Amino acid sequence: MRIKAIITALVLTGISGSAAAENAADTIKMIDCPGAVTVIHGSNGKLQLKVKGDGADYDFMAENIADGHEPVIDIDVPFIRETSERRRRRYGATWRAFSVRGAYVGASMPSDAVRGIRTSWEWGISQIVGAELLSPSRRTALTIGVGFFHRMQKVGSGYHIEGAGDGRIFLAPDGEGMRSVSSSVSSFGLQLPVMLKQRLVGPTGMAIGVVGMWNTYTRASTKWTDPDGTSCRRKYKGLHQRAFSVDGLFILNFGSEIGWYVRYSPFRMFHRSTGPEYSLWSTGLNIGF
Amino acid sequence: MRYRLILLAACLALACSAARGADHSESERMIERYSSEPGAEVTVIRGGDLTRYGLSEYRSLTLPDVTATTLDAIAGAVKADLEASTAREVSYRDGRIKYAFLTLAPTGEGLNRYVIFVCNPAHNGRRRVVLIAIEGKATARQLQNLIKITSK
Numbered sequence: 001m002r003i004k005a006i007i008t009a010l011v012l013t014g015i016s017g018s019a020a021a022e023n024a025a026d027t028i029k030m031i032d033c034p035g036a037v038t039v040i041h042g043s044n045g046k047l048q049l050k051v052k053g054d055g056a057d058y059d060f061m062a063e064n065i066a067d068g069h070e071p072v073i074d075i076d077v078p079f080i081r082e083t084s085e086r087r088r089r090r091y092g093a094t095w096r097a098f099s100v101r102g103a104y105v106g107a108s109m110p111s112d113a114v115r116g117i118r119t120s121w122e123w124g125i126s127q128i129v130g131a132e133l134l135s136p137s138r139r140t141a142l143t144i145g146v147g148f149f150h151r152m153q154k155v156g157s158g159y160h161i162e163g164a165g166d167g168r169i170f171l172a173p174d175g176e177g178m179r180s181v182s183s184s185v186s187s188f189g190l191q192l193p194v195m196l197k198q199r200l201v202g203p204t205g206m207a208i209g210v211v212g213m214w215n216t217y218t219r220a221s222t223k224w225t226d227p228d229g230t231s232c233r234r235k236y237k238g239l240h241q242r243a244f245s246v247d248g249l250f251i252l253n254f255g256s257e258i259g260w261y262v263r264y265s266p267f268r269m270f271h272r273s274t275g276p277e278y279s280l281w282s283t284g285l286n287i288g289f
Numbered sequence: 290m291r292y293r294l295i296l297l298a299a300c301l302a303l304a305c306s307a308a309r310g311a312d313h314s315e316s317e318r319m320i321e322r323y324s325s326e327p328g329a330e331v332t333v334i335r336g337g338d339l340t341r342y343g344l345s346e347y348r349s350l351t352l353p354d355v356t357a358t359t360l361d362a363i364a365g366a367v368k369a370d371l372e373a374s375t376a377r378e379v380s381y382r383d384g385r386i387k388y389a390f391l392t393l394a395p396t397g398e399g400l401n402r403y404v405i406f407v408c409n410p411a412h413n414g415r416r417r418v419v420l421i422a423i424e425g426k427a428t429a430r431q432l433q434n435l436i437k438i439t440s441k
Contacts, residue, residue, distance in 0.1 A: 070410045071440045071441060072440070072441055073387070073388050073409055074437075074438070074439045074440075075419060075421070075437070075438055076437040076438075076439070077347075077349075077421075077435075077436050078342075078436075078437075079338050079339060079344075079347070080349075
């Protein structure tokens with residue numbers, strides 16, 4: 001309690017005692033062995049102090065002036081703090097379902113120097129439905145969802161897809177006289193991204209994670225024109241593509257909608273014996289975060 | 290015969306209840322009584338992590354905006370506990386108890402009992418009251434080292 005005490009001390013009758021020189025500067029009067037001390041509670045918070053002793057009577061008046069500030073007593077109980085922190089940790093994080101996030105379209109480039117595999121494109125929705133575990137701050141989330149993808153890998157630069165029978169394909173140089181050759185490997189499937197999402201500033205944020213890819217359907221086709229002008233087309237189905245693979249995915253979203261993504265697919269789509277071996281980098285536009 | 294058994298059971302239940310009540314301090318009764326006041330925050334912890342601190346039970350009541358009548362009733366209970374306490378640390382302001390740390394007589398099981406009372410100013414001229422009742426084997430010194438009480 002901080003109360004400023006202002007002693008106005010009116011010495012009304014014969015101050016005969018001598019104040020000792022060694023007393024503190026704010027000492028008004030030292031009385032040894034007082035005979036009687038009477039404290040009278042006066043009006044307006046004033047106190048009157050009557051002292052008898054030292055061969056003389058003294059009458060002091062003191063005034064307590066509160067500065068208006070009452071201290072606040074704070075109690076910190078550690079186990080209560082621990083309990084509430086645990087509760088916050090336990091109950092602060094929440095699950096939330098969502099739909100249609102991460103619609104993307106971008107370019108896919110082979111990361112291996114495979115002749116004939118060209119930069120192509122891909123599109124999909126990485127999370128058609130999903131759920132996220134939000135941190136208490138709501139700035140960090142772990143998301144899991146299900147979506148689909150479609151990749152069209154073009155083949156060119158003097159090469160095209162040829163069938164080797166029994167669902168196997170390979171890259172073959174264009175034959176003499178083949179004109180307007182267009183060849184590609186197209187794959188479609190489901191994806192299961194597991195992402196750690198972090199909001200940075202406002203709705204802007206980033207996400208990093210892995211995407212399980214289930215390559216449900218893959219086909220290849222080659223179209224060309226013969227020297228006599230005949231248009232030919234061959235389709236190869238029932239291919240031996242890798243059924244399951246894992247991609248790495250990074251998304252940087254500017255605002256809550258538009259963003260940029262980079263995806264790395266280290267698993268090659270085909271084994272050497274069943275098709276062209278290539279892995280992909282892809283990057284493009286991401287919508288919905 | 291059946292009615293006698295029922296009567297005996299009722300008397301036993303009453304006696305047990307009275308015996309339990311005898312161990313309760315006035316402050317603990319206030320915690321129970323005002324636990325349903327508007328804005329009241331009651332925390333009751335028994336066992337579990339408390340045992341790490343040598344405590345067996347912790348009850349607290351926080352009334353963020355207490356009326357004068359309620360404050361008088363709680364302060365009266367604290368005063369009654371203060372008179373019955375075996376050790377005390379009390380500070381007053383304007384003739385009212387502002388802070389009290391009371392050590393009460395141990396329970397029948399030999400557990401130490403403590404009461405902490407704090408009356409702080411609230412925003413609208415009213416008072417914010419915190420009343421805590423603690424039981425355990427911890428000594429008053431251990432408890433004072435555990436619970437940080439600061440004035441600012």
